[in-house]
Amino acid sequence: MKETILIVDDEQDIVTMLQEFLLEEGYEVWTAGDGRAALLLADRKPGPDLILLDVMMPGMDGFSVCREIRDRVGCPILFLTARVEEADHVLGLSLGGDDYILKPFNISELAARISAHLRRERRKTSHSSRVYCGKMWIDYAARLVGCGTAELPLARKEYEVLELLSLHAGQVFSRERIYERVWGYDAAGDPQAVTEHVKRLRGKLAQIEEESHVETVWGVGYRWR
Structure with missing residues (x-):
């Protein structure tokens, strides 16, 4: 079964580039151009296996989206942003983000980080301990x-x-x-x-x-x- 990645970004060029790349990598891809659309997709059942979340979006920004969904969405959330301030990094992680990737990013490095986070998720077993x-x-x-x-x-x-x-x-x-x-x-x-x-x-x-x-x-x- 294909793993699903939700891309949330208001820059259509970035969304298109990531979508095409991740589809070629064998993932199912959902896209949202703003925070409100992201909330609806994140709450689908079954939900995404990983979320790529832009920080700087008009209206509801990425931090607000993460704050809204973190307690009910257990999948990894990777922030994508051009904001380099240390306080932003701390805020993103304290809200429950799992990684913080600066734009512009290397697509191969991003793919490796996505793969690493999904591998950790797959390590769960069906046997209770x-x-x-x-x-x-x-x-x-x-x-x-x-x-x-x-x-x-x-x-x-x-x-x-x-x-x-x-x-x-x-x-x-x-x-x-x-x-x-x-x-x-x-x-x-x-x-x-x-x-x-x-x-x-x-x-x-x-x-x-x-x-x-x-x-x-x-x-x-x-x-x-």
Whole structure:
């Protein structure tokens, strides 16, 4: 079955170029010229397997689109943008983006990044490996967290931070190390994104249990209790 990539960009030349290239690579391709159209396509069932999302669009920009869909769309989101400011990189990643690619980009490098993100998604297996932490359960194979029969809606990076910490319970991880392990050693951005994701993760886990499993070790980092 072909994997589906959603391209969201208001520059038609870029959309056409990417669409033609990705079709030749064997993907199914959806396109949207603005944020509102992107929301409708992202909510299709089954949804896209990966989203290429432009930041600078009139009306609803890419950051707003990501903020709107991240909690209900689990696929990788790759920002495409000409904005080079570090604050923009941090914002995009803290909103749940998985990669940040600057325009103009090399099409071969973009293809390699798309392939790498989709490979990670395919590593999921159909066999459950569920463990319990108090009232909460974690299914590492399905990459799901929940309580009883209800699933907790975690964004991709929130889950990956939880997975890293919970698989190494008691071990302290610095923000920098979490950033390297979750975002990648060559990721462009700022470990401050870790703080934002931990804050959001704790807020969601509080729906299950009052006392958070994610403990702050002041001046050092975080660990799973």
